[in-house]
Amino acid sequence: xxxxxxxxPCDEATRLLSAAQDRRLGAGERxxxxxxxWICSGCRQFGTQVGFIRQAMKGFADRNDGHENDDGGGDxxxxxxxxxxxxxxxx
Numbered sequence: 001x002x003x004x005x006x007x008x009p010c011d012e013a014t015r016l017l018s019a020a021q022d023r024r025l026g027a028g029e030r031x032x033x034x035x036x037x038w039i040c041s042g043c044r045q046f047g048t049q050v051g052f053i054r055q056a057m058k059g060f061a062d063r064n065d066g067h068e069n070d071d072g073g074g075d076x077x078x079x080x081x082x083x084x085x086x087x088x089x090x091x
Contacts, residue, residue: 008033
C-alpha cells in the first residue's frame with residue numbers, strides 16, 4: 001500500500017512547484033501540492049515567483065532569439081562594453 005500523507009513539508013512542496021514547470025505532475029502530487037499551498041502562504045508565494053520568472057525568461061528568450069550579437073560587442077555578452085577585463089586600465 002502506498003503512502004497516504006495529507007501534508008507534505010515545504011521542501012517537498014517547493015521541489016514539486018519547480019518540477020511542475022518542466023513536467024505534468026501526477027494526480028497525487030497535484031493533490032498534496034494544492035493542499036499544501038492552500039495552507040502555506042510561503043510556498044504559495046514561491047509558486048507565484050517561479051511562474052513569473054519562467055514567463056519572464058521565456059519572453060526574454062523569445063525577444064532575443066537569434067539577436068544576441070546585435071549590440072556590436074561581438075562577444076555575445078550583450079553589454080557592448082569594449083574596455084577589456086575588470087581591473088585593467090584601458091589606456
